[in-house]
Amino acid sequence: MDRAADDFDVVIAGGGMAGATLALALAQARLRVAVVDATAPETRVAPTFDGRTSAVAFANFRQWRALGLGDTLSAQAQPITEILITDGPNPGARRGAPSPTFLHFDVDEVAAEIGGDPLGWVLENRYIRSALNVALGETDVATLIGVVDAVSQAPTGATVTLRDGRTLRAAIVVGADGRASRVRAASGIGVQGWGYRQAGVSTTLALERPHGGVAHQHFLPGGPLAILPLVGDASAEHRASLVWTEQSDRADALIAASPQAFEAHLARRFGEMLGAPHLIGPRISYPLRLQVADRIIGVRTALIGDAAHVIHPIAGQGLNLGLKDVGALAQVLIDAARIGEDIGSPMVLDRYARWRRFDGAGLAIATDLLNRLFSNDAPPVRIARDLGLAAVNRMPTLRRLFMREAGAGLGDLPQLLLGERP
Ligand SMILES: Cc1cc2nc3c(=O)[nH]c(=O)nc-3n(C[C@H](O)[C@H](O)[C@H](O)COP(=O)(O)OP(=O)(O)OC[C@H]3O[C@@H](n4cnc5c(N)ncnc54)[C@H](O)[C@@H]3O)c2cc1C
Numbered sequence: 001m002d003r004a005a006d007d008f009d010v011v012i013a014g015g016g017m018a019g020a021t022l023a024l025a026l027a028q029a030r031l032r033v034a035v036v037d038a039t040a041p042e043t044r045v046a047p048t049f050d051g052r053t054s055a056v057a058f059a060n061f062r063q064w065r066a067l068g069l070g071d072t073l074s075a076q077a078q079p080i081t082e083i084l085i086t087d088g089p090n091p092g093a094r095r096g097a098p099s100p101t102f103l104h105f106d107v108d109e110v111a112a113e114i115g116g117d118p119l120g121w122v123l124e125n126r127y128i129r130s131a132l133n134v135a136l137g138e139t140d141v142a143t144l145i146g147v148v149d150a151v152s153q154a155p156t157g158a159t160v161t162l163r164d165g166r167t168l169r170a171a172i173v174v175g176a177d178g179r180a181s182r183v184r185a186a187s188g189i190g191v192q193g194w195g196y197r198q199a200g201v202s203t204t205l206a207l208e209r210p211h212g213g214v215a216h217q218h219f220l221p222g223g224p225l226a227i228l229p230l231v232g233d234a235s236a237e238h239r240a241s242l243v244w245t246e247q248s249d250r251a252d253a254l255i256a257a258s259p260q261a262f263e264a265h266l267a268r269r270f271g272e273m274l275g276a277p278h279l280i281g282p283r284i285s286y287p288l289r290l291q292v293a294d295r296i297i298g299v300r301t302a303l304i305g306d307a308a309h310v311i312h313p314i315a316g317q318g319l320n321l322g323l324k325d326v327g328a329l330a331q332v333l334i335d336a337a338r339i340g341e342d343i344g345s346p347m348v349l350d351r352y353a354r355w356r357r358f359d360g361a362g363l364a365i366a367t368d369l370l371n372r373l374f375s376n377d378a379p380p381v382r383i384a385r386d387l388g389l390a391a392v393n394r395m396p397t398l399r400r401l402f403m404r405e406a407g408a409g410l411g412d413l414p415q416l417l418l419g420e421r422p
Helices: 017-028 058-066 070-074 124-139 184-187 248-256 259-270 317-338 345-357 359-374 379-393 397-404
Strands: 008-013 034-037 051-056 082-087 101-106 120-124 142-145 148-154 157-162 167-175 191-206 214-220 224-231 240-246 284-293 301-303
Touching: 008 017, 008 157, 008 317, 017 034, 017 058, 017 124, 017 317, 034 167, 051 058, 051 124, 051 224, 058 070, 058 120, 058 317, 070 124, 120 124, 120 224, 124 214, 142 345, 148 184, 167 184, 184 301, 191 224, 191 248, 191 359, 224 259, 224 359, 240 248, 248 284, 284 359, 301 345, 317 345, 317 359
Parallel strands: 008 034, 008 167, 034 142, 082 214, 167 301
Antiparallel strands: 051 120, 082 101, 148 157, 157 167, 191 240, 191 284, 214 224, 224 240
């Protein structure tokens, strides 16, 4: 295509974890990249901006290692050694306390298959963002603070206009701008989905006892309560991240409650397994929805991450899905650039769309079903799901399959997810 001097190969709208990872992968392969984000990088690493953590599948962590982030992230990454899933409350248990374990994933079962890595790692989002910012600072990526306002696509290239009037031209624009993606709207791509009338209340806890690397998922009628192990730091030796899903009005009450009332309520819900929990982080509530874009490509446009699909956090897979988009799109664009193809052409973009066609929609449906099945206290539903969990627990092959799927290690994996640079 005909280029002006200030053109880029790729303009990425949104420098969240998906957009920044893509920028790094493309820049390391010598593509000319600009990332535009509405918020300054320093703001995005503050604990009050995003108090969440992410359970990151082993294959996606391998991708970050391949991009050179391994050393920085490893210091903050807690390996998941076991996953314990409990369903409750059940008859006979103290009201509100967890019932006995129904499903248990022991990471040793798949360790050999995945090269000795744990199934996944838990990292605070602010550390991931910070590591990505530092790594991007060592590349030629142009990092702009600004709001993407309009995108116009022509067969010859895309033009991105920021709210302050600046314009950027590129062969392709990538929408990594989250659930309310401007790029998606500007491309005329619709979405399907609905709100869950649930919110995920996220915070950080100090625990009385060591967590031993165990990730807990405890199903309650209002939604799942997840306690993910974190590495200790100066604030507490035994730390964990909490995502407590509740109906929206109850989530508001959890945010408004005094710290003491919140802690007491949590201890009643979760039981005594890890001792009394203490709040050491801000409580932030995230409204939950399911949203899948009708298409993930448009004219000179590709969508990744939450711009393409927003799913229930019940299985901790939203970012993982986005990082798989990154691996696939990076490989498609880098391969095309190497052989001199126009990286924004329909033929190239179609390869990305075909690669990622089923994953996003498939996981959206699966997590939606899981949420319907588990955020439900009707006795017949509870009996059926408990029988299902007990059956899976007795089937090692099926358990291993679930673990490999959760580790993003199944299917036709992009090179980056195999730990190789394209
Ligand atoms: C409670 C909760 C817990 C979760 N836990 C997990 C987990 O354990 N594991 C997991 O894999 N996933 C998890 N997720 C999902 C995960 O957090 C998201 O999928 C992920 O953060 C999406 O990243 P992203 O980069 O695609 O989008 P975002 O993080 O939304 O980033 C979008 C970026 O685009 C910028 N932007 C938006 N509009 C514009 C514009 N017009 N112009 C310029 N910039 C713009 C924003 O400032 C932002 O920086 C969880 C989600 C929730 C709600």
